[in-house]
Amino acid sequence: MSTNKKKLLLHQCCGPCSCYPIHDLKLKDEYNVEGFFYNPNIHPMKELYNRLEATLQLNKIENVNSHWDEEYGLKKFLKLSKIPKERRCRTCYAMRLQKTAQKAKEMGVDAFSSSLLYSKHQYHHIIVEEAEKAAKRFGVPFVYDDFRRGHKEGIDISKEYGLYRQQYCGCIYSEEERYETQLPRNLEKYTNKEGIVNHHTTDTTNKDTDDDS
Numbered sequence: 001m002s003t004n005k006k007k008l009l010l011h012q013c014c015g016p017c018s019c020y021p022i023h024d025l026k027l028k029d030e031y032n033v034e035g036f037f038y039n040p041n042i043h044p045m046k047e048l049y050n051r052l053e054a055t056l057q058l059n060k061i062e063n064v065n066s067h068w069d070e071e072y073g074l075k076k077f078l079k080l081s082k083i084p085k086e087r088r089c090r091t092c093y094a095m096r097l098q099k100t101a102q103k104a105k106e107m108g109v110d111a112f113s114s115s116l117l118y119s120k121h122q123y124h125h126i127i128v129e130e131a132e133k134a135a136k137r138f139g140v141p142f143v144y145d146d147f148r149r150g151h152k153e154g155i156d157i158s159k160e161y162g163l164y165r166q167q168y169c170g171c172i173y174s175e176e177e178r179y180e181t182q183l184p185r186n187l188e189k190y191t192n193k194e195g196i197v198n199h200h201t202t203d204t205t206n207k208d209t210d211d212d213s
């Protein structure tokens with residue numbers, strides 16, 4: 001690792017989404033990259049730790065220094081339950097990017113960025129807006145790149161490394177969106193045209209005996 005290069009703090013939402021940004025930043029060779037995991041939007045707790053572990057696993061392979069804060073923000077997050085999805089996601093991005101910019105400032109690094117820019121499923125333009133606000137607030141430059149171009153490459157790397165791959169964005173609302181059609185479909189094998197087949201039968205064999213007791 002060159003000591004003359006500038007330093008960049010990469011916010012990491014998970015291991016798989018960090019694969020391509022880390023590879024790409026290393027290839028460009030402009031920054032020494034350090035990772036920062038801070039995602040109190042991930043629920044339940046087991047999922048948070050699975051993703052944190054995958055991130056640390058990746059960083060170890062890539063020789064990237066890890067910083068993390070495993071705050072579990074369920075109670076805080078439930079307060080957002082009544083606001084519409086787009087605004088909820090904006091708040092969620094802002095919370096994580098502000099913390100990253102603050103951390104970058106504390107560390108005295110030259111810039112920050114985020115693996116959120118890799119996802120095809122996020123509101124990309126809102127992430128950029130919130131990152132720029134965070135950069136202004138803490139006086140640390142935000143490095144923008146559209147990491148979505150490396151979507152396939154990122155998936156391949158994460159599979160090669162055997163990283164835990166999550167199935168939904170993070171919060172319980174996104175978990176519901178992910179499974180709301182799939183899980184009911186799994187029950188189809190138990191149904192017929194009339195609906196659920198009731199396999200429970202009443203055993204009448206010992207009815208008289210039972211009544212006598």
Ligand code: SF4
Binds near residue numbers: 090092169172174
């Ligand atoms: S869907 Fe994802 S980005 Fe939006 S609030 Fe939930 S965890 Fe945050």
